[in-house]
Amino acid sequence: MLLSDLVSLLKDIAGKEDVSAEKEELLCYSYDATQIEFLPDIIVKPTLPSQISEIMKLSNKEDMPVIPRGAGTGFSGGSIPVKGGILLSFEKMNKIIEIDEDNLFAIVEPGAINGDLQRLVESKGLFYPPDPSSMDFCTLGGNVAENAGGPKAVKYGVTRDYVMGLEVVLPTGKIINTGVKTRKGVVGYDFTRLMTGSEGTLGIITKIILRLLPMPEKVSTLSAFFTDIADASRAVVDITKKRITPRAIEFMDRNSLEVVKEHLPEGLHGKAEALLLIEVDGTEIEVPRILEKVKDACKANNAAKIDVAENESDAKRLWIARRSLSQNMFKLKPDKINEDIVVPRTKIPDIISAVDGISKKYNLKIANFGHAGDGNIHVNIMYDKKDADETSRANAAVKELFSATLSLNGTISGEHGIGITKAPYLKMEIGEIGVEVMKKIKKSFDPNNILNPGKIFVE
Numbered sequence: 001m002l003l004s005d006l007v008s009l010l011k012d013i014a015g016k017e018d019v020s021a022e023k024e025e026l027l028c029y030s031y032d033a034t035q036i037e038f039l040p041d042i043i044v045k046p047t048l049p050s051q052i053s054e055i056m057k058l059s060n061k062e063d064m065p066v067i068p069r070g071a072g073t074g075f076s077g078g079s080i081p082v083k084g085g086i087l088l089s090f091e092k093m094n095k096i097i098e099i100d101e102d103n104l105f106a107i108v109e110p111g112a113i114n115g116d117l118q119r120l121v122e123s124k125g126l127f128y129p130p131d132p133s134s135m136d137f138c139t140l141g142g143n144v145a146e147n148a149g150g151p152k153a154v155k156y157g158v159t160r161d162y163v164m165g166l167e168v169v170l171p172t173g174k175i176i177n178t179g180v181k182t183r184k185g186v187v188g189y190d191f192t193r194l195m196t197g198s199e200g201t202l203g204i205i206t207k208i209i210l211r212l213l214p215m216p217e218k219v220s221t222l223s224a225f226f227t228d229i230a231d232a233s234r235a236v237v238d239i240t241k242k243r244i245t246p247r248a249i250e251f252m253d254r255n256s257l258e259v260v261k262e263h264l265p266e267g268l269h270g271k272a273e274a275l276l277l278i279e280v281d282g283t284e285i286e287v288p289r290i291l292e293k294v295k296d297a298c299k300a301n302n303a304a305k306i307d308v309a310e311n312e313s314d315a316k317r318l319w320i321a322r323r324s325l326s327q328n329m330f331k332l333k334p335d336k337i338n339e340d341i342v343v344p345r346t347k348i349p350d351i352i353s354a355v356d357g358i359s360k361k362y363n364l365k366i367a368n369f370g371h372a373g374d375g376n377i378h379v380n381i382m383y384d385k386k387d388a389d390e391t392s393r394a395n396a397a398v399k400e401l402f403s404a405t406l407s408l409n410g411t412i413s414g415e416h417g418i419g420i421t422k423a424p425y426l427k428m429e430i431g432e433i434g435v436e437v438m439k440k441i442k443k444s445f446d447p448n449n450i451l452n453p454g455k456i457f458v459e
C-alpha cells in the first residue's frame, strides 16, 4: 500500500490531528538518549486503546513495524525505529486516572510522567518510590517497559515491584488485562511480570495499576567525600554490615565530581576521589539513629568530609548534582557509551578496579557513578565518534567490561535494558538456549514480528 494511503487509513482510525508523516515531525521522534537516529515513516498519537488495536491489525496486514515510544529518554535505543514504521507516541494518553487512597494504588495512562505521579501522591501523604533520574520527563509506560530503577531501589525495589496490573494491546490487536487490584493474586501465568521489562516487544501498555506506600515520616541526606575510591566502595559494604538500609546510596567518582562541581559543597580542594550521597528515611526517632550508623561506617573507612544536609534546599542541591550527571558527562568528550552493569555489593571494589584497568589499557576517559547501594554502576566510556580508532577502543572496552562484570557474578544491565545497544551481548549473559526460549515467547505474542522489531535480539 502507498504510504499516503496508509496515512489516510490511520487518520480514519486516530483522527486527522494525531497522525503525521511530515519530515519535521518525524525527526523529533527519531532518537532517544543514546543519540542513535532512525526516521519513522509515520507518527501516531493515539488517545484510546481501541485505536491502537485497530492500528495493530492494520500493520499486521501491511507488514509495517510499530514502535511504542514514551519520552525517548531510554539509554538502550528501545524506542528508535530502526526499521522505520509507525511510531506510537503516548503524549496524549497521559492521565493519572485514579488514586485509591484506601487500597493504596494508582491507575495511570502510559504517557503520564513519573514525577507528576510522585508529586500528586506525596500531596496525599503517599509514596511511589521508583524514581529514575529522568523522572521529570520519562513516562510511566516507558518505566514499565524498561522496568526502570532509580536511587531508591536499594531499599524499595524497582518498577516491577510496584506494577500490580496492566491493560495491554497485544501485537495482534487483541486487548488483555493482567494482574489484580488486590495485594495478592496468583491466577494463571504472571503476564504482568512478563510484560514489565519487555521493552515494548510483547505488547503495548495502555493502562497501569501501580502500588503506593505510605510516605515515610522523615528523610535525611548525607554526603561523604573520600580521597581513596576503594574506601568509598568499602563504606558501602560496611553500611550493610550494620544491618541498616538507607533508601539511597549513590556514588560518584573523580571524573563525575568534576563535571558537576558547581552543585557540590566546597571542601576538599580537588583531592576528592569519590562521593557517597546517602539518603535515609523512617520515623522521626529512627532516622537520627540510622544516620549515626551511616556516619560511623563512612568514618571507619576514612571519609575525609561528612556533611548532613541542614535543610531541604541543601539536600535538593546534592540531588541536582546527581541527577544532572548524565547530561554533564559531555563536558569530558562529545560522545559516550553509558553502560549500567551490576555486581554484588561486595564486588564493587573489584569492578571499580577492573574499570580502572580497562581505562588504562584502552587509553579512554571513563567516569563511574550510580546506584552503589545496589551494586549498579553507570560506567560512562567517553570518546569521540569522529575518531575511528578511539571508537573502536571504546567498543572493545565495552566487551571487556561485560566479561569482567559476568566473572564477578554480575549482570550487564541493571535498568537500561537491552534495546539495540546491548543486543549483540545478550548471549554472553543468558546463553544460546535462553535466547532461543525468549525468541519463542516473542513469536507466540507477535507471529509477524511487527511490534518493535530489531530490539533485544540481533536479527
Ligand SMILES: Cc1cc2nc3c(=O)[nH]c(=O)nc-3n(C[C@H](O)[C@H](O)[C@H](O)COP(=O)(O)OP(=O)(O)OC[C@H]3O[C@@H](n4cnc5c(N)ncnc54)[C@H](O)[C@@H]3O)c2cc1C
Binding pocket: 032, 033, 067, 068, 069, 070, 071, 072, 073, 074, 075, 077, 078, 079, 090, 110, 131, 132, 133, 134, 137, 138, 139, 140, 141, 142, 143, 144, 145, 146, 147, 148, 149, 150, 151, 199, 200, 201, 203, 204, 205, 206, 323, 326, 327, 415, 416, 452
Ligand atoms: C538523564 C537520564 C537519567 C536516567 N536515569 C535513569 C535511572 O536512574 N534509572 C533508570 O532505570 N533509567 C534511567 N534513565 C533511562 C530512561 O529514563 C528510562 O529507561 C525510562 O524508563 C524510559 O522512559 P521513556 O518514557 O523515556 O521511554 P522511551 O525511551 O520512550 O522508551 C523506552 C522503551 O519503552 C518502550 N515503551 C514506551 N512506552 C511504552 C508503552 N506504552 N508500551 C510498551 N512499550 C513502551 C519503548 O518501545 C522502548 O523500548 C535515564 C535517562 C536519562 C536521559
